[in-house]
Amino acid sequence: MPFRYIVALVIAGLTLVGCDRSGQPAADAQKPNIILLLVDDLRWDELGYSGSPAPTPNIDSFAQRGARFDNAYVTSSLCSPSRASFLTGTYAHTHGVVGNLADLDPVRTPTIAALLREHGYRTAMIGKWHMGVDGRPRPGFDVWYSMAGQGTYADPVFNDNGRRVKVEGYNTDIITARAIEFMQENDQPFYLHLSYKSVHQPLQPAPRHENTLSRETFRGLARGNADIDKDSVRALRAETLRAVDDSVGAIMSHLEAAGKQGETVVVFTSDNGYLLGEHGRGDKRLFYEESIRVPWLVHYPALITPGTVRSEAVLNVDFLPSMLDIAGVEVPPHVQGRSFVPLFTGADAGWRTHWVYEYFNEAEFMHLPTHLAVVDGRYKYVTFPEGPGLFHHFTGEDLLYDLQQDPYELHNIASAPDQAQRIAVMNERLREFARETQLRFFDLDPGFVNRRIQELADEKKGLRWFREGMAKTYPEGFPGWEPPPRREMQ
The missing domain is CATH 3.40.720.10 (Alkaline Phosphatase, subunit A)
Incomplete structure (x- = not known):
């Protein structure tokens, strides 16, 4: 036909x-x-x-x-x-x-x-x-x-x-x-x-x-x-x-x-x-x-x-x-x-009974931090192994949501004393997953994020959208990072 x-x-x-x-x-x-x-x-x-x-x-x-x-x-x-x-x-x-x-x-x-x-x-x-x-x-x-x-x-x-x-x-x-x-x-x-x-x-x-x-x-x-x-x-x-x-x-x-x-x-x-x-x-x-x-x-x-x-x-x-x-x-x-x-x-x-979610920081969206999550049906535990990145919503601290009581994920209960054991268990599940699948994103040194941003900035220095996007995301600059000089897109 x-x-x-x-x-x-x-x-x-x-x-x-x-x-x-x-x-x-x-x-x-x-x-x-x-x-x-x-x-x-x-x-x-x-x-x-x-x-x-x-x-x-x-x-x-x-x-x-x-x-x-x-x-x-x-x-x-x-x-x-x-x-x-x-x-x-x-x-x-x-x-x-x-x-x-x-x-x-x-x-x-x-x-x-x-x-x-x-x-x-x-x-x-x-x-x-x-x-x-x-x-x-x-x-x-x-x-x-x-x-x-x-x-x-x-x-x-x-x-x-x-x-x-x-x-x-x-x-x-x-x-x-x-x-x-x-x-x-x-x-x-x-x-x-x-x-x-x-x-x-x-x-x-x-x-x-x-x-x-x-x-x-x-x-x-x-x-x-x-x-x-x-x-x-x-x-x-x-x-x-x-x-x-x-x-x-x-x-x-x-x-x-x-x-x-x-x-x-x-x-x-x-x-x-x-x-x-x-x-x-x-x-x-x-x-x-x-x-x-x-x-x-x-x-x-x-x-x-x-x-x-x-x-x-x-x-x-x-x-x-x-x-x-x-x-x-x-x-x-x-x-x-x-x-x-x-x-x-x-x-x-x-x-x-549980599964793992992963997202890795991208050159085009570097304001969104790398994060890993463990979901067990009712609870979702989120951690940021590279730090908070530049997104103002996150401080780099762990997150825990009760999806049954809080389906819209509005209330972080990670700091609640009665959740300490749960977080420990879910964190260990995440580390077990990392060991089994050779995921190596734990225990990074504090300077990792700054170095990564500098490297990405160098790679993207010819792109106008990169510099302008960074300025909008973090108008006062990111500690330890200077924007590259303005150049027109080639």
Whole structure:
């Protein structure tokens, strides 16, 4: 079927009957197809099924027909580190993509695509890559159709297996159409990594969805102590998300029409959440629930009873081992996540009682400090091993929140005498995790932060935005640091 016609069907929201070349089940019924639908910056509470006024009928139907994990998290709330964790099943400090400027090294940690390809899968990466901006083949993928960095919503440019192509139309519709085209081309089991730009800023809905939602509908949805007016942003995000909802409907309709829905695992989730005014922030990165919690839906009729809802904490590092488990592929010993497949049948299988979050200071956002957190369901303990950084919210002292009594994380109880033992236990859990995974961010000398800032300042001295950003963040200067002389951007 011509590519432009598929795009038109996606836009129209039509059931793609008869799109598959054969309409027959995959040749190897023991190897299910696997699709990851990865949205960008989407919070868990921005969908219809989670209580949002956003119209997401296809995603809501997806949730009803599969399994819903209501406590899903990313181990680092930032685009590139989180995406690399999905692909490798490891934490950022293990796979090495600790910021948005780092490349993914496939030798250091093989991707799920490479592991599945070794077992007869055809693999495709379509959409946002954002783990390096070069045109090299995406590791482990037979087909790649990706953007450099964020790309654009309108008339985007893609790297089509090494060839630069500009395509007219709306980004979400285009990559969904390319995904359907890829599925049509395959008679063997496939892994499809479908990664959307939506709902990353700058927000831009598809033309058919512009100005379709009232800003008043989203008023008063901020959680806790939000002091930034984000009502209009919430509505614009919902309008931008509508094309993703259309795409979910198109993907599922294609699978059904092709007779492949019963033999295909589809996971819908996001690379991270987003703060929409909470804690005075309009960003991700930080340890707060709004930033690290994501939607997590799984559709696989062979194993899942429709309407399944689980409360266990699942993580982005669990994606790889879970999909390998379903595919019957041995999970490599270096993988740090675990398979959530046993949860489909109701067993907790000795599931994790706590988990660790990590964020590493970035050159572009050096005011946000490196921090590590341990979460055990009710309590969240946060520590800053490199000191407070430049963000005025933090002093460098440990934080402890009771998520049951204080779900918006407004009251730090770390200094309460009756919490000393709890902090000691959670700190030891963090150190145990650090020892097991070779995370070396403890007991740093006091001059570390000053030296790091000076080094980063030297590296960025030719960038005007760096100097101006530092001046705004810390107008009186940071002790021991002098801004470099002004130079025009080269």
